Amino acid sequence: MLGGLNTRVMLEYLPEIWQGFLATLFLSAASFVGAMVLGVLACALAIQPLRWLRAPAVVYVDAIRATPLLAQLYFLYFGLPRLGVVLPEMLIGIIALSLNSGAYMAEIIRSGILSIPRGQVEAGMSTGLSYLQRMRLIVLPQALRVTVSPLIGQAIVLIKDSSLLSLISVVELTRAGQRIAIDRFMPVEGLVATALGYLVLYYVLKSAAGAWQARNSLPGRG
Amino acid sequence: MIEFSGVNKWFGSLHVLRDISLTVARGEVVVVCGPSGSGKSTLIRCINGLEPFQSGRLLVDGTDLADRKALLRLRTEVGFVFQSFNLYPHKTALENVTLAPIHVRRLSRAQAEERGRALLEKVGLADKMDSYPHQLSGGQQQRVAIARSLCMQPKIMLFDEPTSALDPEMINEVLDVMVGLAREGMTMMVVTHEMGFARKVADRVIFMDRGAIVETAPPETFFTAPAHARTRDFLSKILHQ
Amino acid sequence: MVWFYLERIFGYWPVLLKGMGMTIGLSLLSLVIGVAIGFGFGIIRAGRNRWAARALGLYIDFFRATPFLVQVFIVFFILPQVGIELSAFAAGVVALSNMAACFIGEIVAAGLKAVPPGQSEAALASGMTRAQQMRLVVMPQAVRIITPSLVGQFVLLIKDSSVVSAIGLLDLTRSGWLIVQSVPNGLLVFGIVGVGYFIICYPLIHLSRRLERRGQAAFL
Ligand SMILES: Nc1ncnc2c1ncn2[C@@H]1O[C@H](COP(=O)(O)OP(=O)(O)OP(=O)(O)O)[C@@H](O)[C@H]1O
Numbered sequence: 001m002l003g004g005l006n007t008r009v010m011l012e013y014l015p016e017i018w019q020g021f022l023a024t025l026f027l028s029a030a031s032f033v034g035a036m037v038l039g040v041l042a043c044a045l046a047i048q049p050l051r052w053l054r055a056p057a058v059v060y061v062d063a064i065r066a067t068p069l070l071a072q073l074y075f076l077y078f079g080l081p082r083l084g085v086v087l088p089e090m091l092i093g094i095i096a097l098s099l100n101s102g103a104y105m106a107e108i109i110r111s112g113i114l115s116i117p118r119g120q121v122e123a124g125m126s127t128g129l130s131y132l133q134r135m136r137l138i139v140l141p142q143a144l145r146v147t148v149s150p151l152i153g154q155a156i157v158l159i160k161d162s163s164l165l166s167l168i169s170v171v172e173l174t175r176a177g178q179r180i181a182i183d184r185f186m187p188v189e190g191l192v193a194t195a196l197g198y199l200v201l202y203y204v205l206k207s208a209a210g211a212w213q214a215r216n217s218l219p220g221r222g
Numbered sequence: 223m224i225e226f227s228g229v230n231k232w233f234g235s236l237h238v239l240r241d242i243s244l245t246v247a248r249g250e251v252v253v254v255c256g257p258s259g260s261g262k263s264t265l266i267r268c269i270n271g272l273e274p275f276q277s278g279r280l281l282v283d284g285t286d287l288a289d290r291k292a293l294l295r296l297r298t299e300v301g302f303v304f305q306s307f308n309l310y311p312h313k314t315a316l317e318n319v320t321l322a323p324i325h326v327r328r329l330s331r332a333q334a335e336e337r338g339r340a341l342l343e344k345v346g347l348a349d350k351m352d353s354y355p356h357q358l359s360g361g362q363q364q365r366v367a368i369a370r371s372l373c374m375q376p377k378i379m380l381f382d383e384p385t386s387a388l389d390p391e392m393i394n395e396v397l398d399v400m401v402g403l404a405r406e407g408m409t410m411m412v413v414t415h416e417m418g419f420a421r422k423v424a425d426r427v428i429f430m431d432r433g434a435i436v437e438t439a440p441p442e443t444f445f446t447a448p449a450h451a452r453t454r455d456f457l458s459k460i461l462h463q
Numbered sequence: 464m465v466w467f468y469l470e471r472i473f474g475y476w477p478v479l480l481k482g483m484g485m486t487i488g489l490s491l492l493s494l495v496i497g498v499a500i501g502f503g504f505g506i507i508r509a510g511r512n513r514w515a516a517r518a519l520g521l522y523i524d525f526f527r528a529t530p531f532l533v534q535v536f537i538v539f540f541i542l543p544q545v546g547i548e549l550s551a552f553a554a555g556v557v558a559l560s561n562m563a564a565c566f567i568g569e570i571v572a573a574g575l576k577a578v579p580p581g582q583s584e585a586a587l588a589s590g591m592t593r594a595q596q597m598r599l600v601v602m603p604q605a606v607r608i609i610t611p612s613l614v615g616q617f618v619l620l621i622k623d624s625s626v627v628s629a630i631g632l633l634d635l636t637r638s639g640w641l642i643v644q645s646v647p648n649g650l651l652v653f654g655i656v657g658v659g660y661f662i663i664c665y666p667l668i669h670l671s672r673r674l675e676r677r678g679q680a681a682f683l
């Protein structure tokens with residue numbers, strides 16, 4: 001029953017849970033960086049004026065957004081060996097997560113840029129700044145400010161999504177919790193330990209987003 | 223009809239209504255003016271229970287406002303017109319007007335629409351029945367809002383700066399409707415700085431400052447010979463605008 | 464080569480079709496239940512009872528904080544321990560609709576709070592009860608505000624339904640997983656699975672974007 005959690009077993013498995021927690025943290029951090037790179041790239045392609053360069057970015061974003069991460073993960077996991085590419089599961093996982101989150105980040109950054117009033121760009125033009133200068137000096141600094149909260153939100157999504165890597169036998173937090181369930185037939189203890197780990201990460205990021213929002217909603221800064 | 227006796231209200235530590243005593247008789251038109259933040263809105267919002275107060279007694283049409291159960295019925299007897307119109311954006315003009323009669327008064331749709339059409343015609347919007355609020359000008363929206371209140375056949379109408387959100391050329395179309403209403407004998411309390419309106423139809427003008435009623439007088443005395451220095455000061459400011 | 468594999472995969476089309484049917488059925492059922500409960504959650508979250516709002520907030524936070532896979536395991540492995548045995552399908556519906564309700568609840572609450580307070584005041588001033596205010600004035604406006612994000616949420620729900628394959632439910636993803644065991648071409652098999660999801664999700668994504676654009680234009 002739920003009342004009688006076997007905390008002794010949970011403590012016994014603490015080192016493994018901790019390892020899993022660290023693995024989840026590492027996987028998510030690595031994928032976040034990868035996704036950021038992909039997101040900025042895709043966004044840059046999507047907003048520049050050449051049509052034939054926009055197309056691949058659009059296809060990438062839509063294909064990712066319209067299909068589940070798990071199918072994308074299996075696509076790489078079962079598909080890469082066909083191409084003769086044999087990679088460790090962990091790396092496949094990071095690639096899948098980066099590709100997946102990158103598409104969402106592209107959208108976040110894009111809507112951040114589009115939220116900058118047209119007048120700002122025109123002010124830049126009227127003072128003779130070039131396209132790249134306008135982007136670098138006027139648009140991006142302002143866009144970055146409005147994208148921070150949604151990017152933190154995407155980081156939360158990414159951390160949760162990384163649990164799917166347990167299905168291709170990457171040992172991370174979810175998988176570590178399952179070990180208690182499987183070794184000791186104690187699914188409750190395993191799942192409670194797992195959930196606690198994710199809750200910690202969630203609240204840390206959520207309060208970070210809250211703090212950012214509070215700092216930046218001062219008058220004149222929003 | 224409306225009877226304040228010793229009403230006090232605080233927002234936290236801010237004393238917004240100080241010992242208000244005031245009686246408004248049936249058919250009387252009372253204009254309330256005063257500087258920003260003096261408590262005019264709060265005063266008339268108390269009358270239909272949009273704001274609770276902490277001490278004193280307020281009777282409206284014989285109902286004690288302390289009786290929260292009677293409040294719902296009382297609100298159907300008291301119309302309220304807001305500075306910012308507050309029309310329902312998802313409803314047409316006619317639907318705005320008939321919504322409460324249908325759901326609160328339980329009129330049939332046909333009855334409510336008949337009444338609603340007549341009122342929209344009366345405020346000069348016969349051709350705008352099926353327009354949505356965002357398709358109407360400010361003056362038109364405010365006239366719909368007045369018709370919306372009238373459709374409940376209220377005994378009292380309250381107006382909170384009904385023309386101050388309007389462009390100057392639209393102010394008169396709204397004031398004309400209000401003048402008509404006053405002449406028909408409606409009991410009205412109007413927060414406004416439109417002194418022309420006050421001169422034309424008010425029975426009394428009230429000047430409020432810092433939560434208290436400073437002066438009450440018929441319009442002719444109020445504008446020509448105000449008793450208090452603060453009233454004179456205020457009048458000289460708004461009349462020179 | 465490709466044709467050879469394609470032919471073999473299409474030998475499995477009944478499995479693929481069945482999987483697709485399951486994905487659609489599971490998503491639709493969970494959607495209906497999730498929306499119904501989600502609106503209830505939203506009303507409580509935006510409501511005047513602080514304590515109820517806070518308690519519900521904690522519950523919702525739990526399901527927003529943990530991975531859906533973990534939630535599926537909780538429903539499938541923990542509920543039996545308290546005497547509730549569920550089939551994989553029932554467990555999937557419970558987990559999916561519960562999670563959808565939590566996310567939709569927060570969206571609805573935000574929508575309700577975005578309706579200007581003057582609207583409920585106007586309703587109040589005309590003598591409506593709280594319930595009438597909500598039903599006739601506030602909720603219809605909130606629904607307009609949140610429709611694009613609701614549609615976006617439906618897309619997430621359909622995609623998340625793939626996770627239920629982890630407890631053995633034969634949905635679209637699971638059918639791919641089964642086929643790839645005997646037709647060892649992951650790119651092709653999951654490419655086809657992906658097309659299946661794309662057909663369902665893409666029109667919804669498109670709709671959500673259009674609604675969003677239209678929403679920005681209205682009320683101005
Ligand atoms: N909900 C509230 N909470 C706290 N203080 C409030 C609230 N509403 C009004 N006040 C304060 O109460 C005082 C009186 O406000 P009120 O709106 O009645 O003034 P007013 O005379 O109508 O001013 P205006 O001409 O600007 O409309 C003001 O100082 C205002 O800041």
Ligand SMILES: [Mg+2]
Nearest residue numbers: 262263264383
């Ligand atoms: Mg006011």
